[in-house]
Structures are given as C-alpha cells and as structure tokens.
Amino acid sequence: MVVDEIARRLGVAESDWKTKDRARQVQVGARDLILVEPQSYMNESGVPTRLVASWYRITAERMLVIYDELDLPFGRLRVRDSGSSAGHNGMKSIISYFGTEIPRLRVGIGRDGEGAEAIDRVLGTFDQRERESLAQVVGAAADAALMWLDDGMTAAANVANGWRLPGEESNPTESAER
Numbered sequence: 001m002v003v004d005e006i007a008r009r010l011g012v013a014e015s016d017w018k019t020k021d022r023a024r025q026v027q028v029g030a031r032d033l034i035l036v037e038p039q040s041y042m043n044e045s046g047v048p049t050r051l052v053a054s055w056y057r058i059t060a061e062r063m064l065v066i067y068d069e070l071d072l073p074f075g076r077l078r079v080r081d082s083g084s085s086a087g088h089n090g091m092k093s094i095i096s097y098f099g100t101e102i103p104r105l106r107v108g109i110g111r112d113g114e115g116a117e118a119i120d121r122v123l124g125t126f127d128q129r130e131r132e133s134l135a136q137v138v139g140a141a142a143d144a145a146l147m148w149l150d151d152g153m154t155a156a157a158n159v160a161n162g163w164r165l166p167g168e169e170s171n172p173t174e175s176a177e178r
Contacts, residue, residue, distance in 0.1 A: 001134075002066050002107060003035050005142040021051035033149065034058070038090075046093035053098075060098040064105055064148050066141065067091060072108025074130055075137045075168070077160040079105050079144055081153050103153060105160065107141050133165050 010028050017026045024037040034056055038048040067090055082101045085091040126134060144160035
C-alpha cells in the first residue's frame with residue numbers, strides 16, 4: 001500500500017508498471033527511483049529484490065525496504081539504517097542477500113489480541129477502526145519514504161519514529177525499548 005501511494009504521488013500510471021524477475025517494478029526517471037513490489041512468497045522476498053538490485057546495480061544502502069511489522073502497534077512507524085530481521089521472514093530473506101546494513105521502514109500492524117495466530121493477522125483484514133486510520137498510516141509512511149529519499153535517514157527517522165495517529169499518546173519509554 002505504501003509503495004502504491006508513493007507511485008500515485010509521483011504520477012506513475014498503472015500501465016507504467018512492469019513485471020520482471022518475480023517483481024512488479026517501475027522506474028521513475030525524474031526522481032532516479034525504482035519502485036519494486038516482490039511478487040514472490042514473502043519468505044522469498046530476497047530473490048526478486050536481489051535480481052532487481054543486480055540489474056540496476058543498486059547497493060543495499062541505496063535501498064529502502066518497507067514492510068509490515070507485527071511487533072509494532074498498528075500505525076506506528078520505525079525507520080532504521082540497519083538491524084536484524086526481528087523474526088520477519090521477508091526481511092530474513094532480504095538480509096540473506098544484502099546483510100543487515102540495509103535501510104528499512106517498518107509499518108506497524110500490531111498483533112490481533114492475545115493468542116492470535118500471526119498468519120491470520122498478516123493475511124487477514126483490518127478491523128473497522130484500523131480501516132478508518134489506514135489512509136493516514138499509509139500517507140505518513142509514504143511521507144517518511146520520500147523524506148528518506150530526499151533528505152536522508154536522519155530526517156526520515158526523526159519524523160517517522162515519533163509519528164502517531166491523531167489522538168494517540170506518545171510513550172516516552174517506548175523509543176528506548178525498541
């Protein structure tokens with residue numbers, strides 16, 4: 001959803017997208033940008049990501065991986081320049097090709113209650129409250145990604161890591177915990 005929002009903002013037409021190397025991709029020449037949505041199983045995201053990066057000769061530090069994160073509350077954003085997969089299988093696959101020094105934007109989807117299966121949350125639908133806030137979350141994540149592109153990691157992290165849905169209180173100890 002975030003990549004689609006970035007494409008929309010940059011005026012990418014649906015007909016501009018191509019499917020190659022198990023990835024949906026588009027080159028945005030005016031921005032020197034390539035948007036990629038792997039079309040493989042999530043656990044194999046590293047394969048199409050590696051193929052696209054190899055074709056365009058893109059190094060890991062010039063990529064921003066955007067992905068959902070169960071362990072962040074719904075709507076929270078986290079930008080980091082490196083790190084582990086934290087158990088995310090798609091990120092494990094990408095790290096297996098590029099290493100841990102790869103910028104990422106994690107978009108919190110939260111867990112769906114105590115004892116809920118992760119697969120149900122990841123592949124399921126958002127509840128009514130979440131659907132009402134989804135456009136704001138996707139917009140803020142797209143803002144962060146474009147800020148990373150234009151202004152760098154620090155600027156994007158300063159904005160994204162403190163972003164909250166309107167009405168949501170900030171927890172000062174949370175950033176120290178993550």
